Amino acid sequence: xxxxxxxxxxxxxxxxxxxxxxxxxxxxxxxxxxxxxxxxxxxxxxxxxxxxxxxxxxxxxxxxxxxxxxxxxxxxxxxxxxxxxxxxxxxxxxxxxxxxxxxxxxxxxxxxxxxxxxxxxxxxxxxxxxxxxxxxxxxxxxxxxxxxxxxxxxxxxxxxxxxxxxxxxxxxxxxxxxxxxxxxxxxxxxxxxxxxxxxxxxxxxxxxxxxxxxxxxxxxxxxxxxxxxxxxxxxxxxxxxxxxxxxxxxxxx
Numbered sequence: 001x002x003x004x005x006x007x008x009x010x011x012x013x014x015x016x017x018x019x020x021x022x023x024x025x026x027x028x029x030x031x032x033x034x035x036x037x038x039x040x041x042x043x044x045x046x047x048x049x050x051x052x053x054x055x056x057x058x059x060x061x062x063x064x065x066x067x068x069x070x071x072x073x074x075x076x077x078x079x080x081x082x083x084x085x086x087x088x089x090x091x092x093x094x095x096x097x098x099x100x101x102x103x104x105x106x107x108x109x110x111x112x113x114x115x116x117x118x119x120x121x122x123x124x125x126x127x128x129x130x131x132x133x134x135x136x137x138x139x140x141x142x143x144x145x146x147x148x149x150x151x152x153x154x155x156x157x158x159x160x161x162x163x164x165x166x167x168x169x170x171x172x173x174x175x176x177x178x179x180x181x182x183x184x185x186x187x188x189x190x191x192x193x194x195x196x197x198x199x200x201x202x203x204x205x206x207x208x209x210x211x212x213x214x215x216x217x218x219x220x221x222x223x224x225x226x227x228x229x230x231x232x233x234x235x236x237x238x239x240x241x242x243x244x245x246x247x248x249x250x251x252x253x
Contacts, residue, residue, distance in 0.1 A: 002158040009052035011109035024101045031094040048170040073115040080113035080120035144194045172208040182215040190218040
């Protein structure tokens with residue numbers, strides 16, 4: 001089972017802002033383990049420069065801790081959900097730290113707390129979120145995203161990062177164990193990934209794919225395909241020149 005947790009910092013992230021948020025996130029993770037009294041060492045499982053996506057996985061060294069480590073990502077997500085809904089406990093150290101981190105979010109640089117099961121995104125002041133009542137649902141629907149697989153998680157192979165073809169941004173993808181075979185020979189190649197796609201509210205770009213149902217490698221174009229397409233469209237001899245059509249479109253807008 002994948003027990004990793006992720007933070008995604010949107011927008012253009014400076015080195016100083018990255019260091020500040022990563023340091024605070026490390027405190028959130030430590031507090032999370034302290035709540036359960038678990039001797040946990042958090043290790044980086046993935047790191048992507050695009051939108052600054054950081055993933056950490058808990059490493060435990062005892063059977064007792066192994067039995068309870070699955071509670072950590074659940075608590076991580078629950079803290080974010082309660083914070084978004086305005087139900088955070090001011091006496092809970094983890095939620096206090098997470099709030100401090102979420103308050104650094106802006107519409108231009110949102111902050112997302114993500115697990116295998118779901119994610120919660122903050123785009124501004126927490127007070128404005130509290131006044132809205134229940135948290136706003138992030139759009140998610142089954143679909144297909146084309147991109148290139150750049151990162152495979154070493155944590156049991158249940159997660160990989162796709163850089164979508166349109167935006168060239170990191171998309172977190174979560175697969176079921178039965179789908180691991182499809183990842184063979186797919187690293188670095190252009191693929192179509194189908195599953196439950198969550199999109200960014202502002203740009204409509206994909207940010208994560210869960211419940212992945214298929215990963216299909218996109219065949220490379222055959223040599224000479226571009227030359228073969230030459231002359232496929234025959235222009236109308238009575239049609240005005242292209243520069244005239246472009247000018248007409250520009251003037252109409």
